[in-house]
Amino acid sequence: MKQEQSKIAILIGTRPEAIKMAPVVKALRNSQHYAPQVLLSGQQKDLSRSALKAFGLESKDVLVRHFDDYSLSGQASGYLDALSAYLKAQPVELMLVHGDTTTGFIGALAAFYQQIPVGHVEAGLRSNDLENPFPEEAHRRLIDPLCRLLFAPTQRARHNLINENANPNHIIVTGNTVVDAVHELATSPVDLQKHLADFIQPACRLILLTAHRRENWGAPMKEICGATRTLADRYSNLRFIVPVHPNPNVSSTVHAILGDHPHVLLVPPLNYMDLIAVMRRAYLILTDSGGIQEEAPCVGTPVLILRKVTERPEVVEGGCGRLIGTGRDDIIAQASTILEDPVSRERMIPERNPFGDGKAALRIVRAIDNWRHHRPLDMENNDFTFDPEIPGKTISQ
Incomplete structure (x- = not known):
């Protein structure tokens, strides 16, 4: 007699969530259970x-x-009503949420209200500053206490959870699923869109710039764009590709400062295959994105982090990223050092990815198997060999 399959809901709100949850969906589908x-x-x-x-x-x-109210509270209330109705009509055995978005927080809350166990993929990241990033730091702190399964991407994330009195028996260190995703796509042949391929000239050094965070709206965004323009003027062999976030708080500033520069290509958000291809081709990445901090080591490209604080200190401690803030002079100085000193750049190419080995999704499915059968989550036999546990600390400027 064929065993009935367990229904698991995987909730996705944003593109980074889709990327990082895709390997988990595929691993679950590959299981007969x-x-x-x-x-x-x-x-x-x-x-x-x-x-x-x-x-x-x-x-x-x-x-x-469709939304009439795009405020944080408007989105949250809309997701909560819709998801609660869905779970009442189509109950599931487990809800999986990811990271720190409004979707992830409301997904955990809605499932908790329905007494459905929750698993948190990428649990335990902390900046220890509720204003940076906003509102993500609050979201992830609110999600974790609601969860029965905490899939920590690193030992540091596990330590953060234990420091907050999470049950150690509910935590398993898996690695970050973004490594699984990049491994799957990075070797695939990609035909870049023609305007990207034409812009990336072999003799030039490419810099990828992404900036969109709420805390960088306004003056910080002007500083980032001003520094980019200065670098583009100073180094004639640089070419900047800038995927522009559609929010007017971002796009208006970016277009006003960089829109007319011949060495800067402003493009809509890239599809993921193109983004990975551009990251691999880039000489340097400037970003305030959390996901790109994790993806850059996967493709071996140094990254300068345009933030005051990072909840991913492993990228800084591993030497493959530098936290430089958003000041124009700091951005110019740090980028110039790497552009003018090949040895400095070489030292930022990691020998070992601090975020995992590409097997995180398999560990997550194995942990779910063990949880369903009332077995330990398999910490003892975990073959994910990170460095010994490090006390948690905030990395900030």
Whole structure:
């Protein structure tokens, strides 16, 4: 007699969530025990669908298709109502949420209200500053106490959770699923869009710039763009590709300062295959993105982090990233050092990825297997060999 498959909901709101949850969805589907249901909150439904498509996945279930109120509270209340109704009509055995988005927080809360166990992929990241990043630091702190399964990407994340009195028996260190995702796509042949391929000239050094964080809106964004323009003027062989976030708080500043520079290409958000290809080709990455801090070591490209604090200190401690803030002079100085000193850049190329080995999704499925059968989550036999546990600390400027 065929065993009935366990229904597991995987909730996705943003493109980074889609990228990082795709390996988990595929690993669950490859197991005969599970029937994963991919749900889109509607937070970034088109970008999420595009990212899933890169992995051969799709989702037909979109909880909220249109918003009249795009405020944080408006989105949160919309997701909570829609997801609560969905879970009442189609109960599941386990809800998986990711990271620190509004979608992830509300997904954990809605499942908790329905007494459905929650698993948190990428649990335990901390900046220890509720204002940076905002509102993500609060979201991830609110998600973890609601969860029965805490999938910590690193030993440091596990230590953070234990410091907050999380049950050690609920935690397993898995590595970060973004490494799984990049490993899957990085070796695939990619035909870059023609305007990207034409812009990336072999004799030039390419810099990828991404900036969108709320805490960088306004004056910090002007500083970032001003530094970029100065670098583009100073080094004639540089070419900047800048995927522009559609939010007017970002796009208006970027276009005003960089829109007319011949060595700067402003483009809409890239599909994930193109983004990985550009990251691999880049000489240097400037970013305030959390995900790109993790992806850069996967492709061996140094990264300068345009933030005051990072919840991913492993990239700094591993030497493959530097936390430089958003000051114009600091950005110019740090980038110039790398551009003018090949040895400095070489030292930032990691020998070993601090975020994992590409087997995180398999460990997550194994932990779910053990949880369902009331077995330990397999910390003792975990073959994920990070460095010994390090006391948690904040990395900040």
